[in-house]
Amino acid sequence: MRMSRQFVQNLAISCALLACPNWLFGQKDPGVRGGIQNTGGGLQQQGIPIPHPPVISRNPTTGETINENELKSFIEGILRAGQLESTCDDCADVTDGSPVIGMGELDPVFPQFHTNSNGLGARHNSDQCFSCHAQPTLGGSGGFLVPNPGDKTPHRAENPQFHLIPHRYGRQNVVPSFEHRFGPIREVRFRRKPDGTADGGVHQLWTVRGSTNDPTIPNCALTQPDFEKEYKAGNLAFRIPLQMTGLGLIESIQDREILAQHDATAAMRAPLGIVGHPNRSGNDGTITRFGWKAQNKSVTIFAGEAYNVEMGITNEAFPTATEEDPDCQGPEKPEPNDVVRTDNNESRNQDFDNPLHILPDWQQFQILMRFTDGPAPVANPSESAKHGRTLFSDIGCGLCHTPQMQTAPVMNSAVLQNRPVNLFSDMFVHHMGSKLADDITQGQAGGDEFRTTPLWGVGQRIFFMHDGRTADLLKAIDEHFSSATPRHPASEANEVVHKFHGLSPIDQQAILDFLRSL
Amino acid sequence: MAVIETQLSTVHTTRYAAQVRADLYLPFVIAIALLAWVQSSSAQTMPDFRRTLAVTSAETVTLDVDVAVGELQVSYGRDGEVSIAASARSSAPGGIADGFFSAVLRIEQSGNHIKVHTSELAAPEERISVLYRIDVPYRTELTSKVKSGKQVITGILGPVDAVTNKGDIKAAYISNALEAHVGRGNLDIQVIGGHVDAITDGGNISCARLPQGVSAEAGEGDITLMVVGPTIAVVRKGTGRISVGGARGSFTGSTDKGDIYLKAIPHEDWQLSSASGNVRLELPPSAKFELEASTKTGEFQFDRDDITRPKANDLQIRQAINGGGKRIVVHTESGGIVIR
Numbered sequence: 054m055r056m057s058r059q060f061v062q063n064l065a066i067s068c069a070l071l072a073c074p075n076w077l078f079g080q081k082d083p084g085v086r087g088g089i090q091n092t093g094g095g096l097q098q099q100g101i102p103i104p105h106p107p108v109i110s111r112n113p114t115t116g117e118t119i120n121e122n123e124l125k126s127f128i129e130g131i132l133r134a135g136q137l138e139s140t141c142d143d144c145a146d147v148t149d150g151s152p153v154i155g156m157g158e159l160d161p162v163f164p165q166f167h168t169n170s171n172g173l174g175a176r177h178n179s180d181q182c183f184s185c186h187a188q189p190t191l192g193g194s195g196g197f198l199v200p201n202p203g204d205k206t207p208h209r210a211e212n213p214q215f216h217l218i219p220h221r222y223g224r225q226n227v228v229p230s231f232e233h234r235f236g237p238i239r240e241v242r243f244r245r246k247p248d249g250t251a252d253g254g255v256h257q258l259w260t261v262r263g264s265t266n267d268p269t270i271p272n273c274a275l276t277q278p279d280f281e282k283e284y285k286a287g288n289l290a291f292r293i294p295l296q297m298t299g300l301g302l303i304e305s306i307q308d309r310e311i312l313a314q315h316d317a318t319a320a321m322r323a324p325l326g327i328v329g330h331p332n333r334s335g336n337d338g339t340i341t342r343f344g345w346k347a348q349n350k351s352v353t354i355f356a357g358e359a360y361n362v363e364m365g366i367t368n369e370a371f372p373t374a375t376e377e378d379p380d381c382q383g384p385e386k387p388e389p390n391d392v393v394r395t396d397n398n399e400s401r402n403q404d405f406d407n408p409l410h411i412l413p414d415w416q417q418f419q420i421l422m423r424f425t426d427g428p429a430p431v432a433n434p435s436e437s438a439k440h441g442r443t444l445f446s447d448i449g450c451g452l453c454h455t456p457q458m459q460t461a462p463v464m465n466s467a468v469l470q471n472r473p474v475n476l477f478s479d480m481f482v483h484h485m486g487s488k489l490a491d492d493i494t495q496g497q498a499g500g501d502e503f504r505t506t507p508l509w510g511v512g513q514r515i516f517f518m519h520d521g522r523t524a525d526l527l528k529a530i531d532e533h534f535s536s537a538t539p540r541h542p543a544s545e546a547n548e549v550v551h552k553f554h555g556l557s558p559i560d561q562q563a564i565l566d567f568l569r570s571l
Numbered sequence: 572m573a574v575i576e577t578q579l580s581t582v583h584t585t586r587y588a589a590q591v592r593a594d595l596y597l598p599f600v601i602a603i604a605l606l607a608w609v610q611s612s613s614a615q616t617m618p619d620f621r622r623t624l625a626v627t628s629a630e631t632v633t634l635d636v637d638v639a640v641g642e643l644q645v646s647y648g649r650d651g652e653v654s655i656a657a658s659a660r661s662s663a664p665g666g667i668a669d670g671f672f673s674a675v676l677r678i679e680q681s682g683n684h685i686k687v688h689t690s691e692l693a694a695p696e697e698r699i700s701v702l703y704r705i706d707v708p709y710r711t712e713l714t715s716k717v718k719s720g721k722q723v724i725t726g727i728l729g730p731v732d733a734v735t736n737k738g739d740i741k742a743a744y745i746s747n748a749l750e751a752h753v754g755r756g757n758l759d760i761q762v763i764g765g766h767v768d769a770i771t772d773g774g775n776i777s778c779a780r781l782p783q784g785v786s787a788e789a790g791e792g793d794i795t796l797m798v799v800g801p802t803i804a805v806v807r808k809g810t811g812r813i814s815v816g817g818a819r820g821s822f823t824g825s826t827d828k829g830d831i832y833l834k835a836i837p838h839e840d841w842q843l844s845s846a847s848g849n850v851r852l853e854l855p856p857s858a859k860f861e862l863e864a865s866t867k868t869g870e871f872q873f874d875r876d877d878i879t880r881p882k883a884n885d886l887q888i889r890q891a892i893n894g895g896g897k898r899i900v901v902h903t904e905s906g907g908i909v910i911r
Contacts, residue, residue: 091628101629104650105709108726111656116619118704121723121741124646125761128726128744161709161728161746161764190650426649 080561082526083569085189086431086512092189094197094210103163103183105131106192106298107426109468117467123424126412130421131191132161133414134182138364139168140267141385163191164198168222168266170414172390174365174374175275175381176257178240180221182418184213185238185294185363189513192425195238195294196515214238218259225263229280231291232258237521239291240363243283244492253493255362256280261381269383275376290491291520292345296510299427300343300352302474303507305460308340311480318452325548327452329481332496332504342480345506345519346498356418366390368415391415423466427474428510434570441567444560448552453505453545455479477508477571486535486544489518501541512569526565620657620672626683627651631728632711633684640719641689641701647726647744648706653685656704663698675701721756730765739774748783757792760785775811784820793829801839812848830906837897844902851909852899859896862910864888866903874911 089095093103108127111118119127139145146167147160160169163183179185188196197210200217215234219226231239243252260275261267283289311331322328331340332347343349349358357370367374367389374388391413431438445451454477464470482502490501498504503519511517517529530553533546544550553561626632628650636643648654657676661667668674679686687705701720707713711727715734722733722740729747733740736754748765751758757774760767760781767785769776775792778785784800791809796802801820804813812829815822821839824831826848833843834853837860843850849869854860862878864871865887873880881888901908 096628099629102710104628105647107649108647108706110649121725124725125743128647129762132744429649 080527080558080565082565085515086569087189089197089515092196092513093187093191093193094199097199097202098207098210100202103187104190106190106421107429109301109424109426110429112468112470112472114472115467115470117470119424119468120466123420123466123468126417126420127424129412130417130424133170133417134186134421135160135163135165135191136170136181136414137165137168138173138180138366139171140173140261140264141269141383142171143385144267144269145169145171146266163187164202172364172366172386173261174257174361174367175261175273175376175378177259177261177365178255178257178363179213179218180364182359182364184218186297188296188515190298192297192421193510194296194514194516195521197235212236212238214258222267223263223265224259224261226259226277229258229284231280231284231289237291237293237516239293239521241280242290242292242491242493243278244288244290251492251494253495255375257362257365257375260376267383269385270381273378273381275378275381290493293516293519293521295345296428296514297422298425298510299474299476299507300355301423301425301466301469302427302460302472303342303476303480304352304423305464305469306342306458306474306480307461310458310461311340311342314455314458315479315481318455321449322452325449325452325545326543327449327483327545327549329453329479329483329505329545330497331480332482332498335496340480341496342504344495345503346493346495347480347482347504348495348498351419352422353416353419356415356422360391360415360418366415368392368413370415424468427476428513428571430475430509430512431570435566437563438566438570440560441563441565441570444556444564445567448556448564449549450553450564451477452549453479453481453483454508455505475509477511478505481505483545484542485533485546487538487541488535488544489532490541491519501535508568508571510571512571526568527561620655620676622655622678624653624655624678624680624685625651626653626685626708628708628710630683630710632708634705634707634711634713634715635684635686635688636703636705636713636715636717637686637688638703638715638717638720639689640699641703641717642721642723642738643715643717644702644704644723645711645713645715645725645727646704646706646723647709647711650708652706652708654706655687656706657701659699659701661699667699676703782819791827794824810848837899840898840900842898842900845906846903847905848903849906849909850901850903851911852901853911857893859893860891861895861898862888862890862892862901863898864901864908864910866906866908868905869903869907872907872909874909878910 085092096103109119147169173180183191184198185195186192187198188194198213199207199210201207211234212232214232215228219228241256241258242254243256246252256278260277262273262275334341334350341347341350343355349355357368360366360368361371365375368391369389372389393413456475456477458474460469460472460474462471482498482504484501485503486501492500494500516524518532523529530550533544534550535544537543632653655678657672659667659671675689677688677690707727709728712729713731715722717735717738719737721738722735724731724733724742726744729745729749731745732750734752735756737756739756740751740753741759742749742751743761746764749763750768753771753774755773758769758771758776760769760778762780766783767781769785769787771792772790776787776789777795778799779797781799785802787794787804789806789811792811794804794806794813796815798817799819802818802822804824806813806826806829808827810828811826813824813826813831815833815835818835819838822841824843826845828847830848831843831845831850836855836858871881877892879890
């Protein structure tokens, strides 16, 4: 018995010693920079509003700043993107132009709890832009929100898709099992249609059925797709919200710059098996660059599409609804819902002879995105992060995650032209192998191809990869590795991931520290 | 020989070409040199002054600015910092002295309370133009005074209290209340979430999208209002006019000799009066209201079928239009009253 106890003690000590190097030197994702408590939902929990998106900074090359009109349009964009959508003109809590609360229909305090706009689609993923773009600031990527910040004992910030959005105003949605309370905000695409042919489109999570604030659709009986069945059948592909910050700068990079940067690394990429190609517009052949597969050409297209796909709000760019069930679209919801209003009467123009309210929301969104600054890295990175920056290039991460590009030399907006963009992306799509593949083709991006995600701002993102499969940066790096399968080639990142794992734990940690400094 | 001739010819040609180039270039060189000299003597730009102050997100930033001479811009920039930039240009022969901003500008910070003052003694002369640009977090309260120069305030929470003795004030996208007072200059105000008090002694007032309303008082300038909540608009004297489109709340307006023009739906009661100016109202055909119009010596003109024309010599009219609704009271001493 005594021997046995001694043996157990020795075994425990031995195990502890064996674990010691990992404990001492094991690399670890430092986590969201500043801590989750200092970003979007964390601030809300402390009673502090989520910060507004940053205005584009002074042009470091020319010294130009955003001009007065651009700034006003940018701020108008914030106000419009903060609006909570109602389903009809007459059932919004705050009628257009009404001086009821704050700025009336344009309330700068987010999140808003009074519907102050109209057009929410019969099917939708959200009812506010910022509910899915609030990490670490409004306009950021997906994060957590406090569902009831006005309460004396507010909830902890959580995934707004878990309760807030699906059940707002009594809407009778069943929350699918893949939306977790503290998990990523996920939208869903189906890989295949019931007949087995390719689908690839977004299937909105929620319907307006049961809305207590809309008397015009009492017979709406829309049901959600059977997400659980499709989930079990492996037919779902998830996407998480991308940050909207710095998109104007990315849009301002010429195709020739993207191609030149790519060509400059050809000799270094070749032995690593990194190829990639741009996704291109089917019409004009130019490089498309927004979205997880670089499927969208411009922030304007992005804004119009997102308004229709994510919120079901039709507009000039996407004028027809994804769900046209007449029982769920009342008479007070003329199509397209959000258009340039020029009619000279109140019912069509939201105000009698109001020449000011002429830009529709979706166009204000594109202005907001265009003039939101790129994420700023830490001003004084640690020695480890500085070391990690060098290693990041040495092992080849920077061959796809191109650290910097330059915007066009002459642009309509002086603040955007001729300035560096520290995006950490080549804007190309690359084969990532079967592990990440979602088997969805968008433009020239195939089933396992994804755009090199810009890494600026990665230091304050919570979830990683297109489907938000991990919140751990180290695991995210590993997810870049995938062997060849009969269906998909090997990931183009494999050799670089090998090199990463060939580094000492201290060097690996340095790269993680560098990434969290971005 | 032929070779030598060719060489000589080449040398000659080269010399000639050089001479031609010199002849052509010389005026350009002189012109550029002159231009550079003129520019350097007429306007010397100081290197920018820049300072960034860290502030916390937990509290509102309180910013006090007192500028003697120069343009002041206060704008939303980003959370967590206050960025102060200044630049100066001079048309004086001596240019701008080294250390100009260190002598002129004083910045104090105590937590989230920041004061920016320009020294009275070291205030720039007339021939120096100075621009102060302060980028602030959205949650900023502002008190600003400029003795001579323009103010542009954009995109902050507020409240804002802005005073300029001589120069315009432009304020837009302020979420809380705004008080703006200009001595000699104009006021241009757009999209304010709180109530607005706008006073100018000798300029015009232009306001748009003020859902919580405005009290606008012009000494003798024009007042133009678009889409406003409860409003009081007064032009004290002279020919200053009041023009309103989209009045959302109650409206009270008065002028001396200037006209009043109002185009809106009567959501609340209106009261309009002018001494010798005309009052012209434009309402949708379906608008419901109670009209009370009177004049001492002026004339009525009704371009609507639903208003009964007054008898000759009648100086007042009282009528319910489309079944009646909010009260519209109009009075002039000698000006006409036109309703369309």
